[in-house]
Amino acid sequence: MLVSFALSSVAVFLAELGDKSQLLAMTFATRYRAWQVLVGISVATxxxxxxxxxxxxxxGNALPTQWVALGAGVAFLGFAVWTLRGDELDESRHDTASRRGVRAALLAVTTAFVLAEFGDKTMLATVTLATRHDWFGTWLGSTVGMVVADGLAVGVGLLLARHLSSRTVRYGAAALFAVFGGWMIVSSLPPIG
Structure with a gap:
């Protein structure tokens, strides 16, 4: 089990570096609290x-990745619109909205990561590792590797949020969601010709 844990931790950490999920973690970190993003990432992972x-x-490899990618792309376009709309609160609704805001943040992060990871290289790496290694060690190791890699991205997102205006962060995040959504939709379409 320890070998499976170590191997899958390292493999998934390396596979996650530079992946769209890291950019997604960075984007969410500019919008929500770090703990909310990390909890959402952990639950999804x-x-x-x-x-x-x-x-x-x-x-084995029996996922309908084209349909999953299409659904994820549409959801990401929805996240782009939601990000542009913003979360304006007035003072009288602040306490209720902040409780709802925590639930909404956790739901948004968890849902986005579940959709982003279906059919992704880290999911496929985990499937492959599980065919040859202890399932429990592979599950825990791949989860730890991904959360650590995305945790680094959350740290970068927090730094960006401190140095950029909220308007720049909101438009930048919406643009990233729209780009990811469009890319996922296009990549899910069958090849022409």
Whole structure:
């Protein structure tokens, strides 16, 4: 189990470097509190990598990645619109909205990461590792590797948020969501010709 844990931690950490999920973590860190982003990433990663390990352990590479990518792309376009709209609060609704805001932040981050990771290289790496190694060590290791890599991106996002205006952050985040959404939709389409 320890070998599976170490191997999958390192493999997924390296696969995650420079991935769209890191950019997504950075973007969310400019919008929400770091703990909210890290909890959302952790929940999504535990879920997606549990499915990955089950696939690797059980049935192998049987994901309908084109439909998943199309759905994720549409969701990301929705996140872009939501980011542009903003979260304006008046003082009388601040307490209720901040409780709802925590739930909304966790839901948004978790949902975005689940959608982003289905069919992603880290999911496929976890499926592959699970076909040859201990399932529990692979699940925990791949989750730790991904959360650590995305945690680094959260740190970078926090630095950006401190040095950029909220308007720049909002428009930049919306643009990134729109680009990711468009890229996912285009990549899900069948080749022409």
């Amino acid at each position: 535990l879920f997606v990598h549990a499915i990955s390990v089950a696939l690797g352990f059980g049935i």
